[in-house]
Amino acid sequence: xxxxxxxxxxxxxxxxxxxxxxxxxxxxxxxxxxxxxxxxxxxxxxxxxxxxxxxxxxxxxxxxxxxxxxxxxxxxxxxxxxxxxxxxxxxxxxxxxxxxxxxxxxxxxxxxxxxxxxxxxxxxxxxxxxxxxxxxxxxxxxxxxxxxxxxxxxxxxxxxxxxxxxxxxxxxxxxxxxxxxxxxxxxxxxxxxxxxxxxxxxxxxxxxxxxxxxxxxxxxxxxxxxxxxxxxxxxxxxxxxxxxxxxxxxxxxxxxxxxxxxxxxxxxxxxxxxxxxxxxxxxxxxxxxxxxxxxxxxx
Amino acid sequence: xxxxxxxxxxxxxxxxxxxxxxxxxxxxxxxxxxxxxxxxxxxxxxxxxxxxxxxxxxxxxxxxxxxxxxxxxxxxxxxxxxxxxxxxxxxxxxxxxxxxxxxxxxxxxxxxxxxxxxxxxxxxxxxxxxxxxxxxxxxxxxxxxxxxxxxxxxxxxxxxxxxxxxxxxxxxxxxxxxxxxxxxxxxxxxxxxxxxxxxxxxxxxxxxxxxxxxxxxxxxxxxxxxxxxxxxxxxxxxxxxxxxxxxxxxxxxxxxxxxxxxxxxxxxxx
Numbered sequence: 001x002x003x004x005x006x007x008x009x010x011x012x013x014x015x016x017x018x019x020x021x022x023x024x025x026x027x028x029x030x031x032x033x034x035x036x037x038x039x040x041x042x043x044x045x046x047x048x049x050x051x052x053x054x055x056x057x058x059x060x061x062x063x064x065x066x067x068x069x070x071x072x073x074x075x076x077x078x079x080x081x082x083x084x085x086x087x088x089x090x091x092x093x094x095x096x097x098x099x100x101x102x103x104x105x106x107x108x109x110x111x112x113x114x115x116x117x118x119x120x121x122x123x124x125x126x127x128x129x130x131x132x133x134x135x136x137x138x139x140x141x142x143x144x145x146x147x148x149x150x151x152x153x154x155x156x157x158x159x160x161x162x163x164x165x166x167x168x169x170x171x172x173x174x175x176x177x178x179x180x181x182x183x184x185x186x187x188x189x190x191x192x193x194x195x196x197x198x199x200x201x202x203x204x205x206x207x208x209x210x211x212x213x214x215x216x217x218x219x220x221x222x223x224x225x226x227x228x229x230x231x232x233x234x235x236x237x238x239x240x241x242x243x244x245x246x247x248x249x250x251x252x253x254x255x256x257x258x259x260x261x262x263x264x265x266x267x268x269x270x271x272x273x274x275x276x277x278x279x280x281x282x283x284x285x286x287x288x289x290x291x292x293x294x295x296x297x298x299x
Numbered sequence: 300x301x302x303x304x305x306x307x308x309x310x311x312x313x314x315x316x317x318x319x320x321x322x323x324x325x326x327x328x329x330x331x332x333x334x335x336x337x338x339x340x341x342x343x344x345x346x347x348x349x350x351x352x353x354x355x356x357x358x359x360x361x362x363x364x365x366x367x368x369x370x371x372x373x374x375x376x377x378x379x380x381x382x383x384x385x386x387x388x389x390x391x392x393x394x395x396x397x398x399x400x401x402x403x404x405x406x407x408x409x410x411x412x413x414x415x416x417x418x419x420x421x422x423x424x425x426x427x428x429x430x431x432x433x434x435x436x437x438x439x440x441x442x443x444x445x446x447x448x449x450x451x452x453x454x455x456x457x458x459x460x461x462x463x464x465x466x467x468x469x470x471x472x473x474x475x476x477x478x479x480x481x482x483x484x485x486x487x488x489x490x491x492x493x494x495x496x497x498x499x500x501x502x503x504x505x506x507x508x509x510x511x512x513x514x515x516x517x518x519x520x521x522x523x524x525x526x527x528x529x530x531x532x533x534x535x536x537x538x539x540x541x542x543x544x545x546x547x548x549x550x551x552x553x554x555x556x557x558x559x560x561x562x563x564x565x566x567x568x569x
Contacts, residue, residue: 013402013403016393017389017406021390027446027447031421032416048430099319100323121324125328129551130513131513131528132334132531135543135547136330139345179327183323233417254417254419257419261426278417281417285415
């Protein structure tokens with residue numbers, strides 16, 4: 001209506017937000033631009049970069065040049081790290097879903113008074129330090145840990161399993177630490193579900209499987225998508241869990257990026273890898289926004 | 300009043316779901332409980348039980364590295380949550396209850412950006428940026444860690460404050476203005492007291508997030524600037540003793556305490 005009022009509103013809004021924006025540009029968004037620049041520079045002799053523009057870092061992501069005969073081949077080590085990261089993140093998402101859906105369902109179908117308490121039990125691990133939880137699961141799956149003792153005790157195995165420092169250890173760890181992220185959004189979706197829909201379908205002789213696939217899953221779908229994104233995004237960028245449970249041998253992208261800034265002394269390659277990781281996460285988030293706005297307009 | 304009462308034929312029962320849920324809760328808590336139990340182990344091992352003792356808490360308490368890391372963690376978390384909560388409160392006031400204006404979505408995306416970018420990428424970016432400042436100025440103090448923590452704590456402080464603001468109606472503020480209160484006085488006497496629980500909740504979340512951070516701290520810290528989590532991460536390379544369990548348990552108790560307070564603050568009345 002009155003444009004001057006609107007202008008005033010916008011000016012005040014920006015002024016009040018300015019300190020937060022300055023802080024975030026300085027210590028979060030701005031430095032990302034430096035990373036983007038470094039990905040096109042030449043590595044320095046010791047560390048850091050030399051200001052020579054080159055696409056070599058991007059070339060190194062995919063290919064490697066043989067030091068003896070200069071022949072070019074695919075950088076299998078790099079590709080296998082990317083493949084491991086994507087595979088383990090997808091498997092983590094699937095596993096957290098398989099455990100998470102029944103758990104979210106269980107909490108949402110408790111009497112109203114108990115629900116908050118069950119929810120709190122999921123929230124505590126969610127806010128507990130990631131390192132502490134990784135450390136806790138490590139003590140369970142290690143060679144002389146609780147899991148092996150239990151399996152030996154009931155006679156299921158004869159020698160302790162060597163789980164630590166394998167892909168399995170990283171997968172178990174990530175499933176463990178990211179499970180609450182899957183349960184919470186699915187609970188929110190199930191909580192909105194009208195029980196009368198299920199009762200009506202049973203009245204109409206639907207089988208349990210039909211109720212699950214035709215009623216429950218479609219209604220809970222936004223929660224499943226949100227949970228999957230919330231698990232997949234931190235999994236693909238995981239650093240602490242693969243470092244502790246993979247022990248440097250089973251690296252994921254996050255650990256490989258660190259290596260380039262440490263012993264690898266190749267900052268441009270590290271910067272290029274960071275941008276690729278950022279790209280994967282952006283694709284996942286854009287996919288989420290598109291899918292969730294579409295299901296909003298459906299319902 | 301119970302919403303559905305007791306259901307005779309349970310329409311919500313699905314075969315196996317309760318069993319899986321029970322397994323999930325056990326799997327979720329067994330490792331944490333084990334960690335806490337072994338912090339009271341009298342022996343040097345985290346695998347063999349040697350009787351009950353609180354000696355590892357004493358050893359951790361006496362360890363100067365742990366003392367210094369604890370103090371550093373608290374200084375950083377207090378400063379970062381204070382800064383983050385202040386700027387987040389202002390930003391929340393600037394982005395709610397004032398109608399739409401151009402750029403609002405941009406502000407919203409900027410504030411929540413730390414939630415979207417993988418921590419390792421931000422960590423590497425800050426490593427590069429701060430390393431060049433450290434070289435240029437020669438200053439290597441705690442400020443870098445405080446600034447980095449403040450930035451990624453902003454969205455965690457912002458979201459509960461914004462939620463609280465959206466739930467407040469403008470009637471009281473309008474009434475104060477009608478009674479010739481100045482805008483500043485209205486803010487001091489009406490808005491701020493109503494907003495206080497949201498601010499406290501935001502500050503608490505920011506504090507917990509700062510206290511728990513590993514990745515960004517690991518990359519930004521200068522030599523000898525370990526916080527409790529990075530100290531623990533460093534210890535994992537050596538032979539692990541129940542001392543780490545004791546530190547973890549103490550940190551765990553602090554988190555649970557703050558969370559309980561957070562829930563009491565944000566709980567809807569009635």
